[in-house]
Amino acid sequence: MTIETTGFGALIIILVMAAVTLVTRWGGVYVMSFVPISYRIRQFISAMSGSVLVALLTPLAINGDNGARLALLTTAISMLLLKKPLPSIALGILAAALYRQI
């Protein structure tokens, strides 16, 4: 099922996003009031929440131009060295910008 992003469509999509996010904010507390969430399920959730980002980024890295790849590589290396998100993101963008000026 697809929704047009013009007019009311965008609003509906945002409301769906908000509702899903609300479920995640309330769900943990709600479930815990009945039964403790097991260690295995916690491990599943925590592995999944990182994997989803990796899954989203992989095609971006494969299909992007070299500027895009350089940006991602720069951000990854900076995160490993500096461990600070904002400078790492800035350096990644800068790398793409510089590469594309050449």
Added chain:
Amino acid sequence: MNLRLLCWVSTVKNELKGRRLLSDFDANLHELTYQNVWAGFKQLVPISLFVAVFGLAFGLAATQVGLDDSSIIGMSALVFAGASQFSALELWGTQVAIIPLAITIFAINARHLLMGATLYPWLRHLPPVKRYGVMLFVTDPNWAMSMQAFSRGEPAMGLLFGGGISLWIFWVLGTWLGLFFGSAINDPVSLGLDMVMGCFLLAMVFGGQKNLRVLIIWIVAAFSSLMAYWYLPANSHVVVGALAGGILGAIWMEKQQ
């Protein structure tokens, strides 16, 4: 803000400790007064300033994808979860496949489930309206800080709630500022600004826990995502990758301490 629950094992322990502690003697840790909400608000203003910069980046990225201004502000105000909002932009087009989008948002924000679960020992003393009201504003920084405070035996409900309100205000404010930058820039691609989203999400990935187990989970997620991207129906790759990584994580568990 980071995605992985950094002090995961320790919070589980603290949760158990907290349960015992609260039921025995110290039932005041959950108190929610104007004073401690205001104190929590002020305590998180410095971090909120950074969050505003991320909000600005989101506003900027969202204008490039073609969202109108009110949708962008509305999304930040109602969703209030950065990584998932950036991911929505990645899936945005003239049409949006709503089910894959909803599942992606759920998978990214599933960490909130863990936050709620770890906060439960303190939240359970609040009446339901307050309990779920506080949870509206729970996000990575205020969760992490209040968990630390709770586990030290300090009252942190005001930090959780007041801090959350501060983060929310600055997130929306930052987004709004991003709209101006977005409309002022003619050729965002040559400035590398199309990469704001990708670099943000990657920084979130690397901001979490890093060890061999996590690395292998990522590789499996990346490989499954790519296979799905090439050979399965459109938009399935995110869900496939997330599930593959999650299932591996559930089979190959960290040692419980």
